Structure formats: C-alpha cells, structure tokens
Amino acid sequence: MAEALVIRDLGVSLADGDRGFALRVPELSIAAGETVGLTGPSGTGKTLLLELLGLLRAPDPGGVYRLCPRDAPERDLTALWTRRGRIARLRGRLFGFVPQTGGLLPFLTLSENVALPQRICGRPDPGLVSDLIDRLGLGPVAGLRPERLSIGQRQRAAIARALAHRPRFVIADEPTAALDPENAAEAMTLLFEAAGRTGSAVIVSSHDLDLLGRFALTRYRLALDPDHAPGRPVSRLIAAEDGREAA
Numbered sequence: 001m002a003e004a005l006v007i008r009d010l011g012v013s014l015a016d017g018d019r020g021f022a023l024r025v026p027e028l029s030i031a032a033g034e035t036v037g038l039t040g041p042s043g044t045g046k047t048l049l050l051e052l053l054g055l056l057r058a059p060d061p062g063g064v065y066r067l068c069p070r071d072a073p074e075r076d077l078t079a080l081w082t083r084r085g086r087i088a089r090l091r092g093r094l095f096g097f098v099p100q101t102g103g104l105l106p107f108l109t110l111s112e113n114v115a116l117p118q119r120i121c122g123r124p125d126p127g128l129v130s131d132l133i134d135r136l137g138l139g140p141v142a143g144l145r146p147e148r149l150s151i152g153q154r155q156r157a158a159i160a161r162a163l164a165h166r167p168r169f170v171i172a173d174e175p176t177a178a179l180d181p182e183n184a185a186e187a188m189t190l191l192f193e194a195a196g197r198t199g200s201a202v203i204v205s206s207h208d209l210d211l212l213g214r215f216a217l218t219r220y221r222l223a224l225d226p227d228h229a230p231g232r233p234v235s236r237l238i239a240a241e242d243g244r245e246a247a
C-alpha cells in the first residue's frame with residue numbers, strides 16, 4: 001500500500017500556568033485505506049494526537065508532517081501553518097471526522113447534515129449521500145432533525161457525514177463511547193465497511209481493546225514517560241504489536 005501520511009519527530013506542547021503537557025510522535029505512517037487503532041489511558045493525549053493528524057491543531061516547530069497525495073508531489077505541511085486558510089481547505093477536503101457524540105447541526109435534517117461536507121467542498125453527490133444513508137440503515141429517519149434521533153442513529157449519521165466527501169482519512173475520536181456494546185460493535189462495523197467503500201483510511205481511538213483488535217489492522221498506544229518533570233507529563237506514541245498490551 002502506498003503511504004498517504006508520514007509523521008516523524010512531531011510534537012505538541014501545552015502550557016497552562018505551572019501545568020504542562022507534551023505529546024511526542026517519533027514515527028507514524030498511514031497508508032492509503034489503512035485501518036489504524038489508537039489507545040492509551042485517559043489523559044495521555046489521544047484527542048490531541050487526532051487533532052494533530054486532522055490538521056485541527058498546529059504542531060510545535062520542527063518535525064515532519066508529510067502528505068503524499070495520489071496525483072501531486074509530496075509536501076511537508078509543518079511550514080504551511082502560517083497560512084491557516086490553506087490548512088482549513090486541506091482539512092475540509094482530506095479529512096472526515098466522527099466525534100464522540102455525533103456533532104450534527106441541530107437545524108439541519110439528517111440527510112442535510114450528511115450532505116454538508118460535499119457542499120463545503122463544492123462537490124455535490126446526492127447518490128453517495130443516499131447510498132451511505134441506506135447502508136447505515138438511516139433511510140426511514142433521513143428527513144428528521146438530530147433531536148428526534150436516538151444516540152445510535154446520530155452516531156451512524158456522523159459516520160455517513162464523515163465519509164460523504166470521500167475523504168482520504170476518517171478520524172474517529174472514541175466514536176462508540178456513548179453506545180452500548182451491541183450498538184458499539186454495529187457502529188464500528190458500519191464505519192469500517194463504509195470507509196472501505198470510499199477507500200478512506202480510518203484512524204480510530206478507543207478504550208475498547210477488543211473492538212480495536214477486531215477492526216484496526218495497525219495499532220498504536222500512547223504512554224506517559226516514567227521520568228517526566230513534576231506537573232509536566234510527556235506522552236509518547238508507541239507501535240503496539242498487540243493492542244491488548246495497552247492499559
């Protein structure tokens with residue numbers, strides 16, 4: 001599989017008075033269409049890492065964040081953060097996001113929510129919207145606003161919305177945290193099946209190691225360095241041969 005995204009020696013440092021937190025990513029590469037699972041104890045920076053990957057957060061200076069487009073020269077994006085408009089356009093085109101609790105716009109119907117990324121990218125594709133809605137079992141409720149949907153339906157709608165513009169990467173931050181085990185397994189199945197159809201790579205974080213083990217071919221975990229300075233933890237990304245080793 002061709003590489004789609006390569007990160008090397010990248011980091012983010014946060015400071016809040018005398019508290020601090022640093023995330024370090026020595027090496028991470030994601031191939032086109034790959035399925036990647038991310039785990040780690042609470043507070044080790046899973047959300048932070050997904051924000052970094054999804055161009056929602058600028059990295060510290062230095063390091064490599066290289067996109068390898070299918071039909072254009074590779075480019076390192078670390079220097080592009082001075083031009084936020086270009087970062088925002090790339091983010092909208094290349095990434096789809098599934099947040100923990102749907103994140104649907106309350107004043108749009110389910111199908112309007114799903115179609116929104118296509119409208120933002122200027123690439124309407126009503127056929128794909130209907131196809132995703134049907135495959136995710138949402139046909140009967142497509143005309144309803146989010147307040148009338150169950151939590152599980154909202155989460156499936158968020159999956160459809162994340163894939164509607166055929167992004168190269170889908171980033172899902174604990175997408176099943178609000179679901180019971182049965183609905184969680186179903187939502188994960190649908191997420192990975194739908195991403196397979198649009199050819200999108202999936203990067204999903206979860207505390208549920210069984211789910212990650214079933215769906216993600218490659219697994220990473222975040223772990224705190226044992227010898228960090230007091231009040232200033234440093235978390236590091238580690239490749240996990242077996243996702244079960246993570247806490």
Ligand SMILES: Nc1ncnc2c1ncn2[C@@H]1O[C@H](COP(=O)(O)OP(=O)(O)OP(=O)(O)O)[C@@H](O)[C@H]1O
Pocket residue numbers: 014015016019020021040041042043044045046047048049
């Ligand atoms: N402005 C800030 N200054 C210092 N530390 C911060 C700041 N914002 C967040 N943090 C710390 O960043 C760390 C990473 O948070 P993050 O939400 O990414 O963890 P997580 O692994 O996703 O946690 P969870 O599993 O509970 O969702 C946390 O320990 C948090 O306290």
